[in-house]
Amino acid sequence: MIYGGEKLKRSPERLEHKGPKKTRETRDIIADYWGIWLILALLLVFSIGKIVSIAPQHSEEIDTAEASLSPVFGKASYVGSKRCKDCHWKEHDTWKNTLHSKFMQPTSEYTVLADFEINNTLTTKVSANSPELAGKEITSRMFKKDGKYFVNTVGPDWNSHDYEITNVIGIGRKQDFLTKFPNGAIHILPVEWDIRSKSWVSLNGLEKSHPGKSEFWADKKMVWQYKCGGCHVTGIQINYDKKSDSFDTTWVDLGIGCEACHGPGSNHVKAASVYFSYEKENIINPAKLPWRLRAMVCGQCHNWGVSTADISDSNEDYPEKYSYAYGFLPGKPLYLSYIEDRDDSKKHHQQYNEWSESEHAKAGIMCTTCHGVHQKGDIKNAMTKLTPDSLCMSCHKTLQRRAAHRIHTFGSCVACHMPKTIGHEHSHTFQFISPALSIQAGGVDKQMNSCSGCHHHKDTPVENLLMFLDAAKKRDMPKPFAAHGN
Numbered sequence: 001m002i003y004g005g006e007k008l009k010r011s012p013e014r015l016e017h018k019g020p021k022k023t024r025e026t027r028d029i030i031a032d033y034w035g036i037w038l039i040l041a042l043l044l045v046f047s048i049g050k051i052v053s054i055a056p057q058h059s060e061e062i063d064t065a066e067a068s069l070s071p072v073f074g075k076a077s078y079v080g081s082k083r084c085k086d087c088h089w090k091e092h093d094t095w096k097n098t099l100h101s102k103f104m105q106p107t108s109e110y111t112v113l114a115d116f117e118i119n120n121t122l123t124t125k126v127s128a129n130s131p132e133l134a135g136k137e138i139t140s141r142m143f144k145k146d147g148k149y150f151v152n153t154v155g156p157d158w159n160s161h162d163y164e165i166t167n168v169i170g171i172g173r174k175q176d177f178l179t180k181f182p183n184g185a186i187h188i189l190p191v192e193w194d195i196r197s198k199s200w201v202s203l204n205g206l207e208k209s210h211p212g213k214s215e216f217w218a219d220k221k222m223v224w225q226y227k228c229g230g231c232h233v234t235g236i237q238i239n240y241d242k243k244s245d246s247f248d249t250t251w252v253d254l255g256i257g258c259e260a261c262h263g264p265g266s267n268h269v270k271a272a273s274v275y276f277s278y279e280k281e282n283i284i285n286p287a288k289l290p291w292r293l294r295a296m297v298c299g300q301c302h303n304w305g306v307s308t309a310d311i312s313d314s315n316e317d318y319p320e321k322y323s324y325a326y327g328f329l330p331g332k333p334l335y336l337s338y339i340e341d342r343d344d345s346k347k348h349h350q351q352y353n354e355w356s357e358s359e360h361a362k363a364g365i366m367c368t369t370c371h372g373v374h375q376k377g378d379i380k381n382a383m384t385k386l387t388p389d390s391l392c393m394s395c396h397k398t399l400q401r402r403a404a405h406r407i408h409t410f411g412s413c414v415a416c417h418m419p420k421t422i423g424h425e426h427s428h429t430f431q432f433i434s435p436a437l438s439i440q441a442g443g444v445d446k447q448m449n450s451c452s453g454c455h456h457h458k459d460t461p462v463e464n465l466l467m468f469l470d471a472a473k474k475r476d477m478p479k480p481f482a483a484h485g486n
Helices: 024-050 081-085 089-096 258-262 266-275 291-299 351-356 388-393 413-417 435-441 452-458 462-474
Strands: 104-106 121-125 137-145 148-154 160-164 167-169 174-180 186-188 191-194 199-202 305-307 338-340 420-422
Touching: 081 089, 081 258, 089 258, 121 199, 148 174, 160 174, 291 351, 338 351, 388 413, 435 462, 452 462
Parallel strands: none
Antiparallel strands: 104 167, 121 137, 137 148, 148 160, 167 174, 174 186, 174 191, 191 199, 305 338
C-alpha cells in the first residue's frame, strides 16, 4: 500500500491466512482500497473540525423564523437560555446579572421580598361603581402556610378565597404576584409590594372595579396569558382549549431570556452542533441591526398598545387582541406585530413610545446607547452603563459648564429632563416639563412636572412653582438646550 510516498512492507506472517486462497496482488489491491477509505475518513473528520463556515452568508436582517443553514433545519424554535450558556458563557453570565433575567421567578423564600407575616394586610375602599358594596372596606391578607405563599382576597364571585402565589414579578422597585386558576388561567393578584416604601398597595382591585367588570383582576379580560405573558416570559405557548375553556401554557424561560432579543435559537444550536463551529448564521445579533430595528427589539415590551394579531382561538369572554407584540421576531419591523399607543406614558413600560417621538430618536440615540443588557458588577434598576449625569455629559459636553442653574447646582440632568411621570417611571421625551402643563391638566396628580418631583415635600402650589420658574427665566440664568420649552 502506498502512504506518504513509500510502499509499506508487510511481514510474511500477515500474508498467510486461512480461508479461500487469493493471490498476493488481489490482497494488496483490497488492502490498498481499505487504506484509502480509512485515510479519506480521517481527513474528513479532521477537516470538519477545522471548518469555520461553509454556510452561505445572509444579510444582517435575516428572518429568524425562516432562517436555516440547510432545508433539514426548517423553522426555528426556542431552546432556552441554558443552551446558550454552553458556548456563550460570558454573555450568559453578564445577562444573568441583570433584572431582565430575574424579572419573573418561582415563589420561594429567596425571591419573595414582601412582608407576609407582620405588615401583611391591605384595606381598600370598594369603588362607587360597585353598588353591592359601595363605600365599604375590604381587607386582603397575605400569609404563609406550609412553606407556600397565599393572598386572601375577593374573587370573581364576590367571596374571599385563599389564592396560592405561583410566581413573583419584579425585584427592583415593586413586586407583583401571580396565581393560577383551576382551568390554568393565570392572573396577577390585586396586591403589590412597594419595595422602596416596604408597604402594600392595591393593584386592579375593588378600589377601581368589581367582579363582572373587565378591569377587575380576576376577570377573563385580565388573563395574564393574553395581557402580559409574552413579555414576562420567553417562548410562551398559550395552548388554550376552547372546548374545555382551559389553558396548558408553557414557556422556555422565566423572565427576558436570550431568545427574547436574539430570536429562537434552535437552528443556531444545530449549526454549531453539525459543523463544530460557533456559526453566526441563524441568529440575530441586535448590535448589528440597523438602529431603528435594534430599538424595536426593546420596543416589543417597553411599549403599550395591542397586537396586530387577533386572538382567534378563545371565546368572546377573553380579550380580542394580545396586549403585547404577539409573534414579533427580533430583526423584523415592530409595526408588523404591534399597534403602538403614540401618546405620552399613561402606564408603566412606555419608554419606547416616548423615545420614538424624541429628538434622541431622530438623532439615532438608541436604548443601548445608555442602557446595557449585559452587565458586570452590581445589578442596576435602570441598567444604565454609567451614572445618569455622566451619560448625558458624554454627548452634551458643551452644556456641562452652563447647564446647571444657579439655584439648582445640586440638581441633575435626569431630575429635570426625565422626571417621574407614572409611579417610578421616568419620562423618555427628555424634555423639561413645565408646571404650566400641570395647571392645564388640572393638577400635579394628573400631570407631573419637572419641578414637583423635588418640591412636593414642601407642598408648594404648582402655581407658585410656575411663578418661580418665570422669575428664574427673567434673571437671564444660563439655560441648557431646549430646557424651558416655548
